[in-house]
Amino acid sequence: MAKLNDILSPFTAWKHVVREPVTIKDPLNREAADRYRGFHKNDISECIGCGTCESICQNAAIDLVPVEGVDTKDGDSGLRPRVDYGRCCWCGLCVDVCTTNSLSLSNEYTWVDEDPDSFRFVPGAENKSWDNREKGYKKPGNGYELYNPKREAMEELEPEKRDQSFIEIVQGYSKEQAEQEADRCVECGICVATCPAHMGIPEYIKAIRNDDLNEGLRVLYDTNPLPEICGRICTHKCETVCSVGHHGDPLSIRWLKRYIADQNPAEEYKKILNTENLQPTGKKVAIIGSGPSGLSAAHYLALMGYQCTIYEKLPAAGGMMRFGIPEYRLPYEQLDKDINYILSLGVEIKYNVTIGKDITLEELHNQYDAVFSGTGLHMGRSTRVPGTDHPKVYQAVDLLRDIVLGKEVPVEENIVVIGGGNVAMDITRSLARLQKQKYGKVGVLATSLESEDIMPADREEVIEAREENAVIDPGWGPVEIETEGDKLKGLHVVKCVSVFDENRRFAPKFDEEQKKFFPADMVVESIGQGMDLSYLPEAFKEQLDMDQRGRILVNDDFQTSAGWLFAGGDIIQGPDVIHGIANGHKAAMGIDKYLSEK
Amino acid sequence: MQTIIENLQKHFQVVSYHQQRENLGFLIASKEVAVGLITHLRDYEGFAHLVLLTAVDWIEDEHFQLTYLLHHPEKKVDLGVRVMISRENPEMYSIHHLWEQARTYQRELREMFGINFPGSPDVDKPFILEGWEEIPPYRRDFDTKEYSEKTYFPRPGRETHDPAEYMKKKLYPNE
Ligand SMILES: Cc1cc2nc3c(=O)[nH]c(=O)nc-3n(C[C@H](O)[C@H](O)[C@H](O)COP(=O)(O)OP(=O)(O)OC[C@H]3O[C@@H](n4cnc5c(N)ncnc54)[C@H](O)[C@@H]3O)c2cc1C
Ligand code: SF4
Ligand code: SF4
Numbered sequence: 001m002a003k004l005n006d007i008l009s010p011f012t013a014w015k016h017v018v019r020e021p022v023t024i025k026d027p028l029n030r031e032a033a034d035r036y037r038g039f040h041k042n043d044i045s046e047c048i049g050c051g052t053c054e055s056i057c058q059n060a061a062i063d064l065v066p067v068e069g070v071d072t073k074d075g076d077s078g079l080r081p082r083v084d085y086g087r088c089c090w091c092g093l094c095v096d097v098c099t100t101n102s103l104s105l106s107n108e109y110t111w112v113d114e115d116p117d118s119f120r121f122v123p124g125a126e127n128k129s130w131d132n133r134e135k136g137y138k139k140p141g142n143g144y145e146l147y148n149p150k151r152e153a154m155e156e157l158e159p160e161k162r163d164q165s166f167i168e169i170v171q172g173y174s175k176e177q178a179e180q181e182a183d184r185c186v187e188c189g190i191c192v193a194t195c196p197a198h199m200g201i202p203e204y205i206k207a208i209r210n211d212d213l214n215e216g217l218r219v220l221y222d223t224n225p226l227p228e229i230c231g232r233i234c235t236h237k238c239e240t241v242c243s244v245g246h247h248g249d250p251l252s253i254r255w256l257k258r259y260i261a262d263q264n265p266a267e268e269y270k271k272i273l274n275t276e277n278l279q280p281t282g283k284k285v286a287i288i289g290s291g292p293s294g295l296s297a298a299h300y301l302a303l304m305g306y307q308c309t310i311y312e313k314l315p316a317a318g319g320m321m322r323f324g325i326p327e328y329r330l331p332y333e334q335l336d337k338d339i340n341y342i343l344s345l346g347v348e349i350k351y352n353v354t355i356g357k358d359i360t361l362e363e364l365h366n367q368y369d370a371v372f373s374g375t376g377l378h379m380g381r382s383t384r385v386p387g388t389d390h391p392k393v394y395q396a397v398d399l400l401r402d403i404v405l406g407k408e409v410p411v412e413e414n415i416v417v418i419g420g421g422n423v424a425m426d427i428t429r430s431l432a433r434l435q436k437q438k439y440g441k442v443g444v445l446a447t448s449l450e451s452e453d454i455m456p457a458d459r460e461e462v463i464e465a466r467e468e469n470a471v472i473d474p475g476w477g478p479v480e481i482e483t484e485g486d487k488l489k490g491l492h493v494v495k496c497v498s499v500f501d502e503n504r505r506f507a508p509k510f511d512e513e514q515k516k517f518f519p520a521d522m523v524v525e526s527i528g529q530g531m532d533l534s535y536l537p538e539a540f541k542e543q544l545d546m547d548q549r550g551r552i553l554v555n556d557d558f559q560t561s562a563g564w565l566f567a568g569g570d571i572i573q574g575p576d577v578i579h580g581i582a583n584g585h586k587a588a589m590g591i592d593k594y595l596s597e598k
Numbered sequence: 599m600q601t602i603i604e605n606l607q608k609h610f611q612v613v614s615y616h617q618q619r620e621n622l623g624f625l626i627a628s629k630e631v632a633v634g635l636i637t638h639l640r641d642y643e644g645f646a647h648l649v650l651l652t653a654v655d656w657i658e659d660e661h662f663q664l665t666y667l668l669h670h671p672e673k674k675v676d677l678g679v680r681v682m683i684s685r686e687n688p689e690m691y692s693i694h695h696l697w698e699q700a701r702t703y704q705r706e707l708r709e710m711f712g713i714n715f716p717g718s719p720d721v722d723k724p725f726i727l728e729g730w731e732e733i734p735p736y737r738r739d740f741d742t743k744e745y746s747e748k749t750y751f752p753r754p755g756r757e758t759h760d761p762a763e764y765m766k767k768k769l770y771p772n773e
Contacts, residue, residue: 051761058742059750063758072768077761086753087746120753189762193769202762556772586773 036107037090037137040083042124044070046102049077050188050243053094053103056146061087062094067125074194075241085119092137097146099186099243105137106130149248152181154255159467164436166327169464170232170255175211178259181252182208184244191238191253197223197582201238205256214272216260221273224581225299225342226292226321228334231258233325235576261337269341278345281305283595286368288355288535291319292577293374293569295342296584297591302345304592310347311364313354315405319376320570321577323401324423326430356535365564369598370591374569374584377529383418387481388525392488396427396526403430411435412521413443416491418478419526420448425461427526432470442469445518449496449508451475473518477510481523490519531571557590558583566591599623599675602643610635624665624678632681633691636666640696645670645677648696651703653711657738660685662713666693683713692718710736 032038044067054062064079072078081094081103095103103123108130113119124131155171162169173181187202195201200219207216220227234254242250270276285301287294290312298308316322317339321330343349355361355375364371380395382388394410396419402409411434417424428446435442446465448455452474455462462472476493483489495514501507533552536544545553545561551571554560558568568583603615603625612635613626627635639645645668654663666679683690692715694701704715709725712734724730733740766773 049761054758059746060743060752063756064761064764065757065759066764072765077759077765078768079759079761079764084753084756087750116753117755120756189760190765192762193765198766198770198773 031135032107032109034107034135035137036109036135037092037105038107038109039085039105039111039128039130040081040094040123041104041106041128041131041133041136042081042122043102044080044122044124046100047080047098047124048075048100048190048243048246049079049081050099050186050190051077051079051081052097052099052186052188052243053081055187056093056097057088058091058093059087059089061085061089065122067122070125075190077190080122080125082120082122086116093146095137095139096144097186098139099188100246101139104139106133107136108133145248147186147244148180148184149244151184151249151252152177154252159464159469162328163442163468164433166430166433168232168331169328172262173252173255173259178208178256179211182206182256185209185251186244188243190243191241194241195238196576196579197585199223199238199257201253204260205251205253208256208260213260213263217264217269217272220257220260223585224578225296226338226577226581227257227261228338229292229321229330230578230581231255231261232334233321233330234578237578261334266337266341270344275303275345278303279305280307281595283307283369284309284367285591286311286364286371288364288371288373289313289319289375289569290317290339290349291374291376291569292321292580293376293584293587294319294372295339296581297372297374297566297568297588298347298584299342299345300585300588301591302342302347304588306591306595308347309368310349311353311355311359312349312351314401315351317349317351319374320378320397323404324397324426326400326403326426328429328433329426354535361535361537361540369595370564370566372566372568372584372587372591374567374571374580375531375533375535376570377531377575379530379532380525381528381530382525383478383527385478385480387483387488387523390481390483390488390523391486392483392521393481393523393525396423396524397529399524400427400430403434409434410522411438413439414520415444415522415524416518416520417444417446417524417526418448418491419446419528420450420455420457420474421526421528422457422461423529424448424526425457425465427524428470428472429461429465429468431524432465432468445471445473445520447472447476447478447491447493447518448474449477449499451496454499476516477508479515482517488521488523490517491523492517529570529575533571555590556586557593558587559590559594563594599677602677605643606635606638609638621675622678623675624680626680626682629681629683629690632666632679633693636668636679636693637696639668639677639679643670644672647671648693648700649676651693651700651707653707653713653736655685655711655736655738656682657685662688662711664690664707664713688713690715692716692721694718710734712737 051064054064061084062081065082067080070078092105095105157169182205185205189202191201192198204216204219236254238253239250244251284307287298287308287310290310294310298310301308318335322335380397399409415431417428424446428444431444432442455474475496477496479492479494481491493516495511496508497511498509552560552567554567554572558566560567566587568587569580573579610631615625617623647669649667649669652665656663661682661684664681668677701719704718705721705725707713708721709727715721
């Protein structure tokens with residue numbers, strides 16, 4: 001039986017009705033302490049929507065949502081964090097981890113509203129009274145990062161040890177170094193969109209962290225069948241958008257890729273990648289050129305069971321990866337490791353066969369179900385200044401190719417290179433090595449239209465070239481190569497004051513008053529390469545969709561208007577290895593689609 | 599501060615001493631000497647006030663670190679006494695007889711870290727958690743996120759996006 005008290009007590013509570021409440025209105029309307037952690041602020045123009053705040057929040061209080069007026073683009077997902085204050089405990093971890101330092105907490109902590117949903121909003125995108133408040137909690141400066149902002153340093157050969165030979169400069173990470181470096185990754189995946197092949201970057205970095213390098217290799221081969229190569233020489237656009245790079249060094253994505261490839265022995269690739277038994281379709285594809293685009297197309301086609309034959313003009317495979325990029329950046333052994341694996345899938349290469357000369361395109365069309373062309377850019381462009389027709393004026397790509405072919409290469413004591421891109425640095429540094437071998441000293445100077453700050457070559461290439469005693473003197477326009485009979489005297493230049501006009505179009509302007517003369521016995525031009533499409537018969541070319549500049553037009557599948565002909569690599573997009581790889585992959589899928597529908 | 603430490607070292611084995619600021623230092627003492635040392639600091643050196651007692655879980659090193667922060671009201675200096683106790687047998691001698699409020703700290707540590715202080719009044723009584731069945735929540739192997747996800751239901755209307763997936767959808771949907 002209920003006690004009388006139990007029944008009465010609810011009524012005794014009534015006596016409290018007239019009492020003052022225990023909770024009182026803040027009579028002073030006091031501001032919180034300076035570093036109090038109140039409602040969030042976010043500078044949404046700095047924020048890149050990496051979602052690291054969301055991942056760290058132990059209360060799952062943050063969602064990443066699209067925000068009006070914020071576009072998705074390279075390096076920015078277009079998403080912004082929305083905080084659910086029903087769950088937030090104001091720990092401030094999201095602020096501590098924010099990669100751009102855009103997120104902070106104001107010291108505002110009082111806010112009354114009857115609608116619970118208003119306590120869920122996107123800081124910075126929905127105006128709040130505390131948005132401009134200085135006080136509150138910010139990430140405490142240096143030394144408090146939750147991840148290491150410093151990149152694991154890479155061992156390199158000293159200039160004195162490398163300037164006479166073509167041995168590889170970059171040494172590669174040890175296990176400890178790779179794991180330390182991988183540990184800095186916040187796994188946001190912002191980089192994936194920027195990589196032309198959209199590689200699974202966070203996944204393979206995670207595989208390093210988990211010390212599961214077989215899994216790492218599988219992730220690499222999903223989108224890139226040349227990881228030893230890309231792990232060394234990729235233009236690593238991904239690293240330019242790495243969220244960790246906003247306040248620290250970006251992840252060393254390229255070297256981490258190399259680490260995975262280096263650690264997996266070639267003999268085990270087929271087992272790891274599960275490619276020991278491929279199901280043949282009975283269909284055949286011809287590929288012109290064994291550069292990265294051709295090799296990539298062959299690889300993915302072979303996986304799908306197509307019989308691929310690559311026709312290659314030169315006596316070895318790899319295209320510009322072998323005949324352009326010098327050995328000190330990409331050793332042949334590593335190049336061959338990637339290529340031999342592709343060949344082991346049943347891909348055949350016919351060397352020393354030039355399409356358009358030894359075999360016609362028409363013949364390929366008749367013998368195969370589809371054709372992929374990745375013939376690249378191999379014809380050096382000339383500045384066409386007076387004197388360029390002299391026999392002592394050379395093209396960088398020709399010399400680089402001859403070095404690889406083991407041909408006798410002209411190496412004079414004083415050489416001038418015209419060009420400021422990576423190819424110019426490659427020939428400059430290669431010639432410096434050959435001069436050192438031949439004369440015991442270096443006498444090569446490279447000059448470009450672009451001034452130092454806008455030189456297209458990678459910064460480290462310029463630094464390393466100088467370390468090897470080459471002279472880089474940028475910001476000059478070539479006027480004339482002075483010659484005397486069969487002798488070359490040197491290059492006359494004038495100051496280049498600007499390279500592009502207001503519309504970013506190439507329109508160099510010069511100051512004719514400022515002149516210079518670079519004495520030389522030999523000049524090498526390295527101002528870009530053009531394509532040689534002479535293997536396309538004239539009548540065929542007329543039917544093919546091409547743009548005004550003579551480029552073949554392709555659809556999203558890298559298919560030309562001829563249907564059976566696909567094209568990719570430098571002749572379509574780039575120019576770099578990873579675009580070639582991505583194009584080859586897409587073309588392979590396009591060919592599969594085309595042949596399955598046929 | 600330095601004289602206090604030198605004095606202390608005559609009586610007790612102090613493993614290390616680190617002066618963080620002019621008026622703040624930390625020393626490490628073994629579990630066995632700690633209570634004696636703290637008593638000495640209170641009764642002979644003038645550290646009359648226990649500011650706080652707290653713990654850190656150094657899970658990788660397999661121990662908990664207890665910190666007794668003591669204040670000297672006349673000299674206006676603070677001294678932290680750190681004691682490492684094994685994670686496997688997380689037990690420490692009680693100091694509730696030195697400061698009444700220590701029992702509250704010890705109750706908290708018992709609940710949040712699972713560190714026991716035998717003899718401390720009410721040490722086993724729930725402190726702020728009610729009906730807690732998981733491992734103590736301040737232990738580093740407690741998965742806060744997993745717990746909050748299974749315990750607190752999201753309000754309807756929430757949705758989130760993975761940055762990489764979302765960028766693919768926006769920038770290269772056909773690849
Ligand atoms: C010196 C130099 C350095 C470079 N450094 C880098 C770098 O560090 N990182 C980077 O990413 N990229 C670099 N590049 C660019 C990169 O090498 C190219 O973008 C890439 O190799 C292009 O690939 P591709 O498949 O289009 O063709 P290519 O690599 O150019 O290969 C085309 C192949 O087709 C063959 N071929 C052409 N015509 C015919 C025909 N009619 N019949 C049969 N075979 C034919 C050629 O012999 C060649 O083997 C560099 C280029 C050069 C020149
Ligand atoms: S303050 Fe803490 S709980 Fe609140 S959103 Fe940030 S990380 Fe989550
Ligand atoms: S961590 Fe910072 S930059 Fe990344 S989404 Fe959150 S607020 Fe934006």
